Amino acid sequence: MIRSTNIPSFWSPRFCRCDVITISNLSKSFTLHNQGAAVIPVMTGANLGVAPGECLGLVGASGSGKSTLMRMIWGNYLAASGSIMVGDVDVAKAAPREIITLRRGTLGYVSQFLRVVPRVPTMDVVAEPLLTLGVPAEEARARAMALLAQLNIPERLWSLSPTTFSGGEQQRVNIARGFVHPYPALLLDEPTASLDLVNREVVLTLIEAAKARGAAIIGIFHDEQARARLCDRLVDVTQFTPKVA
């Protein structure tokens, strides 16, 4: 299955007790220029850390900022202040090319939406992160196929584009993309949301395996049983919501 040889040794939990992801004093606001330049503060004073092999669950009501926090770690939302250390890169201040390098080998993200070039076969969509890392095409495809099989995507669909797939199938393709490389840090946004029991179990097993190999994981799980089984700690993001004066 997944080989873990690509992980630099300092990521290994045996050698390092330090956190892979450390967030300090992070804040965020949106300025809506087209609505009278309204400034909406959405987060202030956020602090958290995730160690190798640990899974941290973000909780809080809808709109409390779970996805916002996750997007700031991924780097597609800009931080207003504070720092987001992932390994040795501060995502809050890093240049675009540093974030691109980080996403290539270190930080994985399973979002709720699949965004792909139309007409590209599912197999290639899943293999792409490996090809970008320079893994030979044959090996990348073999690893993609093994993962698609494990996630119960029927083989006759592998040569088709996932854009026409059902919601649950698209989600599993997204998960395959996020697990095809052993990223030392992983962001999971409701990875089990629209899955049946069998596939939910497959995904939970994959996440447990990622923890066991030392990945630091931050996840949003509305599925309470999944949360109880996977998460070592929970952080309620409501505490980071700015108090209305």
Add this chain to the structure above:
Amino acid sequence: MSILAKMKMQPLLSVRDLAKFYGGRIGCADVGFDLYPGEVLGIVGESGSGKSTLLSCLAGHLAPDRGEVIFDTKEGLRDTVLMAEAARRRLARTDWAYVHQNPRDGLRMGVSAGGNVGERLMAVGARHYGQIRDAAVDWLGRVEIAADRVDDRPSAFSGGMQQRLQIARNLVTGPRLVFMDEPTGGLDVSVQARLLDLLRGLVREMGLSAIIVTHDLAVVRLLADRLMVMKGGYVVEQGLTDQVLDDPQHEYTQLLVSSVLQV
């Protein structure tokens, strides 16, 4: 490659304080950025925002009125603005490629498909007919044009095939920097998707750097690592592509992103 090694890497192209005026009117001004090997930079903006003027200045088709365009040539860093015309043309044949929006502007319509690809090779000194033809057939295959079309003229090709032929003609000499002006502009959406996939694969396999001018935000999201947003000749915002599109900071970018029709 480690992050530190990447950071020390030399930019392929460094642009400083670039400006071009049309009489009293601004074409583009105050433009500055670094492009690193393997990076794809998207430039978006509405018609008249200066994005095509900027691309022309970078590619040496227009002489800027001010500023530097430093390119990491095989002989070291050179300002292509101050370069002799002959040296700039040599760069355009070897290290650079330019993909026009309209394939007719980038192809020789009276010459066969194989000839179009082979001509670029001959311009850099290839003389062995068999090798040139083999390279041409190989490249036609890579852009998914069947080998039995090698002797047909581009005028017998569809728009999408012409665009793929133009890309083959441009990439056969192994350039390091590709300029693209609305490469998917005139194509229907199903052909666009194939071309996007092709371009992504080529960028990845050849380690190309590219600068892509387009007004299509969906195209840059899928192709570009970084994005520059232009308005009235100025760069109003730049950053990581998905950051600029998902969390736009400038008033104009917010308007641009919120104006896209959802399918």
